[in-house]
Amino acid sequence: METRTWEHNGCTISLLGFGAMRLPLTKTGSIDRAASSAMLSEAYKHGVTYYDTAYTYHNGESEPFLGSFLKQYPRDSYFLATKLPQWLVNTLDDAKRLFNEQLGRLEHEYVDFYLIHSIDKAAYVRMVDLGVVAYLEQEQKAGRIKQLGFSFHSIYEDFEYIATSRTWDFCQLQYNYLDTEEQAGDRGYELCTKLGIPVIVMEPIKGGLLANLPPDLEARLKDLDENASSASYALRWVADHPNVKVILSGMTTMEQVRDNLKTFQSPRRLTETERTTLDFIGQTMRNRVGNGCTGCKYCMPCPFGVDIPGNFSIWNKARMFDSYEVVRAQWENPKESDKRPSSCTECGQCVPLCPQHINIPEDLKLVQSELEAKRL
Ligand code: SF4
Ligand code: SF4
Structure with a gap:
């Protein structure tokens, strides 16, 4: 399993991280514990050391499930990440209550990586004004949070504001060969590199979409290697960025776990031809859009409720x-x-x-x- 060492904290962590937001479900819609445990065991056995959850994943079921699963292993053999649902925080006491509830749900005394979940500039300013960021810094000093960061889905301008507002231990971005000009995008990645903020990447396969390309574009990858999955190219594109320290994949099936393990067990840098092909596929797909909406929301709210x-x-x-x-x-x-x-x-x-x-x-x-x- 490929690992990367984080310069500022000395941690060596698997490049592949397991995202526990799309675990397999039973017919009644709760986590299929047997199937999920088998997938997590397979990942752990093959060297995955980063496990990511959040307060809201699987309607609150993900945290207790993942925490309980990981407890069977030595505490220093894995890294556990979870996130503060900032949209549920209206007072400082809300943040304190939620954080303590999360530790209880996880049955862990500390969280290795704690993120303020999905902030834009307005949400970040609100967290600062409520004293939540200062509170999380106190928890970090107390050792109940090891590394403090944030996850992000908004526009680049907001990202720049947040990234330069304080010294973050890390941040988590949506980044893949299609989204180079979306959200934080290439500019966000480069800013992190300049500021020395390690990047954790989410949606490297764009929620699975880059595993199912339009047939004309899929054929271009098959021409390179008919045995390699489209998902593996997407993961390798992200892995080619040295400041990316963990690539999260929200796995749903054992087949996906095994395919991802295969990709990261024998890491191969992209060849020039592969890189050019992925750039071509990304650009072709971007050219197909109807318009250049960046999602900035300056046009909102619409008085008639249109999103x-x-x-x-x-x-x-x-x-x-x-x-x-x-x-x-x-x-x-x-x-x-x-x-x-x-x-x-x-x-x-x-x-x-x-x-x-x-x-x-x-x-x-x-x-x-x-x-x-x-x-x-
Ligand atoms: S349509 Fe609205 S959200 Fe899209 S780019 Fe224009 S102002 Fe921004
Ligand atoms: S009703 Fe139509 S034109 Fe008017 S603000 Fe909403 S989206 Fe724009």
Whole structure:
């Protein structure tokens, strides 16, 4: 198993991390403990030492399950990560209660890597103002948190603000060969390298999407090596970044565990041809998008409840993967039906607010017509 050593804390950790957010489920929707334990055992046996959960994963079931599973092993043989659900924190006492509840759920005396979960600039400022960041620093001094970081899904400008606001031990970013210009993206990775912040990567396969490429692009990878999975190329692309210290994969099946272990057990740097091919695939997919919405939300809120960036994200994803199936669940979610383009009155309020100069009401009409045409 490939490992990487973190300069500032001396820890040597497996490059592959196990994300416990997509564990297999029973018919009743709870974690399938037998199947999940078998997968985790396989990973541990083959050298995976980083295990990642969060307060909200599997409706709160992931933390106690993972904590209980890991307790069978020596405490210094693995690294446990979990996250503070900042959106549930309205007071400092909320943060204290949640952190203590998490230690209790995990049945662990300390957490190796503790993240403020999914912050943008506004959420980070709120955590600072409430005294939550200072509180977590105290917990770090007390030894109940070993390394303090944050996870991030917002725009680069917010990332730069947060990353340069204090000395972070690490951060966790969505990063893969398709998202080089999304969220923190290449610029975020390079900033971390400059600031000396180690990066943990989530969604290296974009939630599994890069394992199922459109057929014309999949064929290009098969031409290179018909036995290598598309997922393995995505993981190797991320692994080629030296400041990436852990690559998280949210595994659901034993087959995925074994495929990932194979990728990381005999690490191979990308060849020039492989790199060029992945760059080509990423660029081709990005060129297929409907518009250049960055998800910045400057156009929001819409007075009529339309989720403007959410609709564009669904549209662009369906176009990039040339597949309606990858967005069906989102597009047809009945709880979100009021947020769809059909609620747009074309009032025009959002149009001057968009830095990308997107004609929002016109593009929303295209979203509606294209996706509805594909709906069976
Ligand atoms: S034009 Fe449509 S999306 Fe934009 S603010 Fe008006 S109703 Fe909302
Ligand atoms: S439509 Fe424009 S303003 Fe709205 S989220 Fe996308 S890029 Fe930002």
